[in-house]
Amino acid sequence: MQGLILTQVDGPVATIVLNRPERHNSLVPELLRDLLTALEKVADARAVVLAAEGRSFSTGGDVRAFAERDGDALRDYANELVGLLGETMLAIMRLPAPVIAAVHGMVTGGSLGLLLASDIVLIHPSVTIAPWYTTVGFAPDGGWTALLPYRIGASRAAVVQYTNTPIDAETAVAWGLATRVESDVRRAAAELARTIAGQRPGAVRATKRLINGDLDAIAARLDAEREAFVRQITTPEAREGMTAFLSRAAR
Structure with a gap:
């Protein structure tokens, strides 16, 4: 039986694949813990590709898993999940090797954090x-406030989140949220990873550290997102939003 995360190492290049396609690779604690383990295992790689199976890269936190809980159980689950997501993002950023995200399909909610953390x-x-x-009634996590405003500008980040406006592929590139559009992202990512792996590894690692900057400051902003998410998740509007969202999804 295959796990929630698949890992393959080909010489200096490692590939990590989200493998929960029947649920659009939505984020649950088990998947994030397995992803953290996979990142530890590829620490010696010179370049890492992060990809996903199925129709979507990832649709963020599994709303059904939130809706099945209430009270303290819901708060504890939200605290664990968002905390693990923050840990995973920081692990990607702290990984010595550059991480190339090969993204397709839908990217919603906290799963954006995997893109924001990638190089x-x-x-x-x-x-x-x-x-x-704002549609479901949750507070943002996954770097939507901790990292996105610094990447695309505060005004753009605000409008997108206040109005739930989708960002398409061309816009993502134009705003600096993505590097470029590729019709075969897995192949293109693998080729780029091999190119990076062929460079001087010490220089590559130093470049990544300098580009990422102060990770302690990022960790603090991600922790603020976690606290806000946990506070908001048990409000009546969040419960109403989850019920409405799941009702639409069942049609």
């Missing part, structure tokens, strides 16, 4: 990125 993002023309927070 390079290649996206398929089919990609749509959407927050859903």
